[in-house]
Amino acid sequence: MRVQLSRMELDYMPPEMRREMRERAARLGVLLPDGTFRKDVTQRYQDILMNVPPGTMKSRIVSVMGPCWVWTRWPEWRVLALSTTPDVALRDAIHSRDVLASDWYREMFEPTWRFSEDQDAKGNYKNTRGGQRQSKGITAKITGSRSDTILVDDPHDAKEIHSAPKREAVLLAWDTAIANRVNDLRSSTRLIIMQRLHERELAGHVLARGGVEHLCLPLEYEVKRACACPSCVRGETALGWKDPRTTEGEVLQQSRFPPEVVAAEKKRLGSYGAAGQLQQRPAPAGGGMFPxxxxxxxxxxxxxxxxxxxxxxxxxxxxxxxxxxxxxxxxxxxxxxxxxxxxxxxxxxxxxxxxxxxxxxxxxxxxxxxxxxxxxxxxxxxxxxxxxxxxxxxxxxxxxxxxxxxxxxxxxxxxxxxxxxxxxxxxxxxxxxxxxxxxxxxxxxxxxxxxxxxxxxxxxxxxxxxxxxxxxxxxxxxxxxxxxxx
Structure with missing residues (x-):
């Protein structure tokens, strides 16, 4: 996930890919008029926030399949995976391990590692190349080695979002015990994936601090987004991806979310629930109790x-x-x-x-x-x-x-x-x-x-x-x- 590429990497790219990367860099302000790259652009975008609706396979893609893919390219990679409860974090760790241990995975990618015999628990396992996955609840005591990536998937329980002490406990854990548990503060990554449920939850907390790349996908497209972070104002992430939808109200995936399903979900969740979980807003677009x-x-x-x-x-x-x-x-x-x-x-x-x-x-x-x-x-x-x-x-x-x-x-x-x-x-x-x-x-x-x-x-x-x-x-x-x- 590089934003800036070295001269060697550009030289060895096919001409079409090189042209595309330069166009993207120019659009993002990374490429200077003289054809050189800005020196203040970091190699990796370290902090990423993803707000996506439920039912879009976010956990399967990011928390289950993502680590499996990284180990095909970087088997030494270590990840600390956190979720609202230890059970949820353990669930995804087990699913990920099932993929890693499958015959399909080993035949397809021919990994040069195997699971380490001295640490192969369901929620905490290593491979023989030094890679590791630790899985814990978001407010659990974090001990052990540091990681290359902190992966947070749904840090809040939707049923407890109105409890200020529980919300603040997550924010305190992030600020004091989680965010710096990385191998290299200059390059290690922190990825949060969740729905917006309250202005003062982890997503709102990191957005208020700034410096986070924000990928926001409402279920129904909104031409005017409320979020004023640089990514949303710019309309695309630093990696060059942007929402391909342009029509107000266009659904994220029509085959999966036909009109009758969307209408039923809005009715079930209510105005606030639909705003947060479907549209990634803490409150309805026009306002909740006070429009x-x-x-x-x-x-x-x-x-x-x-x-x-x-x-x-x-x-x-x-x-x-x-x-x-x-x-x-x-x-x-x-x-x-x-x-x-x-x-x-x-x-x-x-x-x-x-x-x-x-x-x-x-x-x-x-x-x-x-x-x-x-x-x-x-x-x-x-x-x-x-x-x-x-x-x-x-x-x-x-x-x-x-x-x-x-x-x-x-x-x-x-x-x-x-x-x-x-x-x-x-x-x-x-x-x-x-x-x-x-x-x-x-x-x-x-x-x-x-x-x-x-x-x-x-x-x-x-x-x-x-x-x-x-x-x-x-x-x-x-x-x-x-x-x-x-």
Whole structure:
């Protein structure tokens, strides 16, 4: 899987293949105008993420047949194969060994090795040339020799994807115990193959870090993909492969997935399940509980704000209707804070909304983010100063929320501690009808609008849910303002 080829390799290629490789290299920006190759292009693309639907033989091709093929060319190759449970990893290891031991394989490829007698367990076997396959659960303790390739196949259990501790356990294992268990950090490869089930699962985690080559195959082709990684924006992988489909909705394999099968799978999985497992999106394209088209917008003059002479763009899927005029006077102005006091930019942020109401309409006047207790306290103090007309400051009374309530009451009037009512999804469901009715208006052109719309669209499978919590807290308080903890 080379991206850059040596001069010798090019010289010994047939002319047709040499021409094709140069055209591909030029298309990918690897070939310079003077005919030489960029020196900063690595020999191997080390990190590869594959998102493909179930039923497409992903495990058979990658986890079973792949290692068998590599041992025909590189019998010294060592692989660490991981999956959501040891049983799944062991299953593929057994299937792969069955192929390696078959008469067909040995007659076809005439391998110069045999299985090592001193290590030939079902999930951990070697050959006499030094090649090895180890198979474990994704969160198992990893010991023993390092590998040339880390192969991760379905690291998450779909039934447990909403469990934050279980998701985080996989990410922690990847960052601290798995990703560096390779023979050579400069050239060894890491391959992850899975479906998208949540924004904060392993696929979302590595995409957010960057530097990964992404092969994404939705069951039904989408002309406009949501993923903004370089591979998806470019439309092809660094190896030169791209999805041959061009028609919206074209199925990945018509003979295997005829319309009646696709319709039955969508019904069985539901909108979120179909989005993740079939389309490789954490949430439906238009949004889940909160579709993008539900949001309304407001501006001071009732006109679309301009940037460089053109209207500021809104997130994909949002309405193009003119914004409402921001009222000069409100019935009530308040802030609502979803507080989180963990330090560090990787932690969930504390999010504060400033909201003005006019009848049933809600106008989001400002949205602010902080990390850690000191910044959160300063953020609320500043919001109270910037919006002196705010008569109430709602703070969720959970975890350390009680501490900030007691502190802020000494310096900011109107601080109200709010006890969470029900789970996050239950509270969001209470907010849902008012957003669907078009009662919530975001500040048109604000730099935070995209983050808010995307978080709501992906809820409850978004990486963060702080905006949803802040908004639902405010909505519930407005519906029953006399019911609060003082």
């Amino acid at each position: 993008r088209g539900w949001w309304r917008f407001h501006s001071l003059g009732g006109q679309r704000p301009l940037r460089n002479g053109a209207p500021v763009s809104r997130p994909e899927g949002c309405t193009d209707a003119p914004p409402a005029r921001t009222p000069e006077r409100f019935d009530r102005v308040f802030t609502t804070l979803d507080a989180n006091f963990a330090e560090g930019l990787d932690s969930d942020p504390a999010v504060l909304w400033v909201v003005g109401t006019k009848g049933a309409q809600r106008f989001v006047l400002s949205r602010r983010v902080a990390h850690g207790y000191p910044d959160t306290e300063r953020m609320l103090r500043q919001a109270a100063k910037d919006f002196p007309e705010a008569s109430a400051h709602l703070v969720e009374n959970k975890a350390n929320g009680h501490a900030i309530v007691q502190t802020l009451r000494l310096v900011v009037p109107g601080v109200i501690a709010r006890e969470p009512e029900g789970g996050k999804v239950v509270r969001a469901a209470a907010l849902q009808p008012s957003v669907e009715a078009g009662d919530w208006h975001l500040l048109d052109g604000a730099d935070w609008v995209g983050d808010v719309v995307e978080q709501f669209a992906n809820f409850p499978r978004a990486a963060h849910d702080d905006d949803v919590d802040a908004a639902s807290q405010g909505h519930i308080w407005l519906a029953r303002p006399e019911v609060f903890v003082v």
